[in-house]
């Protein structure tokens with residue numbers, strides 16, 4: 001049931017405050033300010049030398065954000081790969097290490113094949129899935145569910161932000177186990193987690209601003225998305241959302257890669273969506289924006305109040321979201337990139353719930 005929404009996708013975008021809140025409350029004890037996994041993991045984080053993360057599409061981008069978190073918060077090295085490559089790569093794995101699979105449907109053929117490869121290599125298998133009865137869930141040692149509820153839109157939205165929520169909790173649990181996180185640091189991360197549902201609701205208010213920008217995007221042939229740090233996977237996700245829904249060619253790049261090739265694309269016709277919360281990478285991203293502006297590129301800046309005042313660039317379009325702790329920025333910034341892709345598709349008369357050529361779950365190679 002779409003309720004009062006025109007599409008399931010828009011309904012699911014708007015559900016994110018609720019489902020992210022629900023997912024976090026499953027893994028966080030708000031009273032003590034600590035993450036509390038309700039399941040026993042089949043390994044101890046302090047014994048791991050590394051963690052492999054494997055997934056496809058949007059779930060892979062969630063895993064990529066997870067890599068930044070595990071490495072920074074828990075000092076745990078992460079290998080991440082897309083499942084269609086991983087399954088044939090014959091990656092050497094040491095017995096007793098852990099592999100984490102991320103999948104909304106729990107039925108993605110390549111992800112499942114990768115899981116089976118890891119099992120044969122005697123890895124501990126944990127999975128972050130949305131469908132509790134799925135094959136990936138059944139074949140895992142332990143399932144860490146996302147509580148997004150059924151996702152109908154082919155383009156993943158609320159499953160993505162719930163995957164991020166679970167991965168953040170896992171990274172915090174790993175940080176505590178590995179002794180890289182003090183009690184105070186954990187409390188402050190939990191405070192950021194507590195603020196997230198409210199921030200998502202606030203951020204959803206940017207819809208009208210985003211819709212105006214979508215009119216410009218809808219006329220473009222190509223769009224470039226840039227971001228640094230955890231905003232880099234968000235740039236990849238933004239580009240994927242736009243191409244799958246509007247069929248406009250879009251590419252996501254790490255902002256620092258601009259000089260290594262994509263800068264050649266910049267001219268007056270190319271919109272460049274820059275995801276830049278005012279975090280430690282902000283100034284570097286601003287200098288990338290200056291390079292784009294100097295070549296006539298049309299910048300659409302997604303940032304917060306602080307970042308919008310500090311950009312120093314005129315003649316750019318921006319979407320301003322609330323200031324938030326940088327750890328949860330990937331969850332907050334998912335909202336404007338989803339809305340941008342959605343409104344572009346709707347303006348172009350495309351079917352936002354059922355894009356051409358795509359299936360909700362990819363059960364064949």
Ligand code: M6R
Nearest residue numbers: 057058059103104105108155156
């Ligand atoms: O069900 P899964 O999470 O395993 O699916 C993975 C991808 O097929 C999926 O995320 C796909 O990229 C979406 N259409 C993206 O919106």
